[in-house]
Amino acid sequence: MVEVYRPETLEQALDKLAVGEHTLFSGGTDLMVRHSVRPGMSPTFDRDVVFVDAIDELKHITEAEIEPEGEGAPDCALFIGAGVTLSEIESHPLVPDVLRQGVAKIAAPALRNRATMAGNICNASPAADSLPALYLLNARVVLSSLKGQREMALEDFIMAPGLTQLRADEMLTHVVIPKQDLPESFYHKVGTRAANALTKVSVAGLARVVKGRTGKGKVVDWRVAFGAVGPTIVRSRELESLLVGQPTEKLTKPRFVDEVVGMYSEIIRPIDDQRSTADYRHQASINLLRRWLSQLSMQ
Ligand SMILES: Cc1cc2nc3c(=O)[nH]c(=O)nc-3n(C[C@H](O)[C@H](O)[C@H](O)COP(=O)(O)OP(=O)(O)OC[C@H]3O[C@@H](n4cnc5c(N)ncnc54)[C@H](O)[C@@H]3O)c2cc1C
Incomplete structure (x- = not known):
């Protein structure tokens, strides 16, 4: 018989997790689909469920000092608690x-009022809309x-689809x-509809x-990350470094x-699935990469 817990403090939650296997339940918007049996029927869970949505200490967004990772590295960071909803982040x-743009593209407002970014991350889908921005921001x-x-770095935490x-x-x-002086940014999602469509x-x-x-422009920071084109988000610092230091004029060549x-x-290296084909992706x-390079060349 599966049991359900709804701790009100982090300590109580961790006490529970210390013994046995559990399913952590935040907003439940992924879990209710994953564990659904049939339309109209309650989902079934095979492990005890720990609801983490009543833990107030995880519902804050704050700035705090951090240990810099090297010379010139940021000494301050934004901390987003696991209990913060997508609407609050947005x-x-x-x-x-760039993160607000990504989060705003997830599903519809009612779902964002309930779902969390922690759930979006731990679901570890390569199509998750918070992830490309988080990769660019060097999130941990x-x-x-x-x-x-x-x-740990988010890109080390996510290992494969559904695996962390x-x-x-x-x-x-x-x-x-990590706090950074952020330049111009964009998030572009291609889905079947503008809202409530998976990427x-x-x-x-x-x-x-x-x-x-x-008056001539020079690229001093350039980062790009792609979602749903591989088992995890694709970002290459090596390729980014080819652009940094280049005159924008070069982007017209x-x-x-x-x-x-x-x-x-x-x-x-995308795959074919029910949402799209590898060729289309x-x-x-x-095309989106070319469009962005061409916009930069005009600066
Ligand atoms: C109709 C619909 C539309 C959707 N559209 C989109 C979309 O456009 N883009 C998109 O990216 N996603 C979409 N989703 C997926 C989903 O809504 C998001 O991934 C959401 O952010 C999940 O958050 P949650 O809090 O509901 O997670 P939950 O369902 O509670 O959990 C998801 C996973 O994370 C784990 N987990 C949750 N919290 C923690 C924690 N604190 N620590 C460790 N593990 C944890 C859970 O055990 C589970 O494995 C959609 C879902 C639905 C049903």
Whole structure:
């Protein structure tokens, strides 16, 4: 017989997780679908369920000091608690714009009032709409258990579709976004409809261009991440470094743009599934990359 717990403190939740296997339940918007049996029937769970939506200490978005990871690295970060809903993230002034754009594209307002970003992350879908922005922002996750806390880069936490580094006695308690001076950004999602549609392909980008004395632009920061084109989000710091330091004028040269697009083409490896075909996904993501490079060339 499956039991259900609804702890009100983190300590109570971690006490529960320390013994046996459980299903952690935040907003339940993924779980209710995953465990559904038939329309009109209640879902069934095979393990005890721990609801984590009543833990007030996980419902905050705050800025706090962090240990810098090296010289010039940020000494302050944004902490987003696992109990914060997508709607709260979408409207919070401290949340970086690129993340707000991604979160705002998830489902519809009623669902965002209930669902959490922690659930979106731990579901580990390559099509999850919060993930491309979080990858670009170098987000980290804090995993807590009675034994203590461990923190790791989000891209190390997510291993494969539906698979993360989370241990049975742990829960994700915070997402940490190092404070950074953020340049212009965008999030573009391709779905069957503008709202309430799962992603066929998505692209998030950040770029900063500075102008020299001659008025000519130079790229000083450039990041791009693709969703739903591989088993996890695709971001390559190596390819990004090819763009950084380049004059924007170079982005008007078809040969250079073809070279960059060609290299991304190699690492974008989508699959066919019920939502789209691999060919469509590949072409759509490359088109979005080309469009963005061309916009930058005009700066
Ligand atoms: C109609 C519909 C439309 C949707 N549209 C989109 C969309 O457009 N884009 C998109 O990205 N997603 C979409 N989703 C998926 C889903 O709504 C999101 O992934 C949502 O963010 C999940 O959050 P949740 O709090 O409801 O997670 P839950 O369903 O509660 O949990 C999801 C997973 O995360 C685990 N988990 C939850 N919280 C924690 C925690 N604190 N620590 C460790 N593990 C945890 C759970 O055990 C479970 O495995 C849609 C879902 C539905 C039903």
